[in-house]
Amino acid sequence: MSEESENNKSTPPEKLLIDDSSDFQFHAAYLAYSDTYDKATNPETKEQLNQNITSLQQNQIDYPTFYKNMTQYRAEVNPQHAHRRTRIQVQRKREWRRKAKRRLRNKRYK
Secondary structure (H helix, E strand, O other): OHHHHHHHHHOOOOOOOOOOOOOHHHHHHHHHHHHHHHHOOOHHHHHHHHHHHHHHHOOOOOHHHHHHHHHHHHHHHOHHHOOOOOOOOOOOHHHHHHHHHHHHHHHHOO
């Protein structure tokens, strides 16, 4: 058993090729897994990613749980990907047109 555990620790886990392009949700989850797996350098992280995608494929976890687990690893490999809320500013078309006309008018007379 000790030889087996030494061999297991010496070889990094391999990327799982279980993509199902006919299932959109799983395909999107697999792309997230694949991207994170490619950027990860720690073998333990790669093993956890493999367990996460396998659990999702076998319906042991749902998609929100999968992405919650993935957020931790994505933040490790890419610190800029830390979960942040972005504020989206919306504007009605009429309001946008008024502001654009006002800007042009002010620009013209300056």
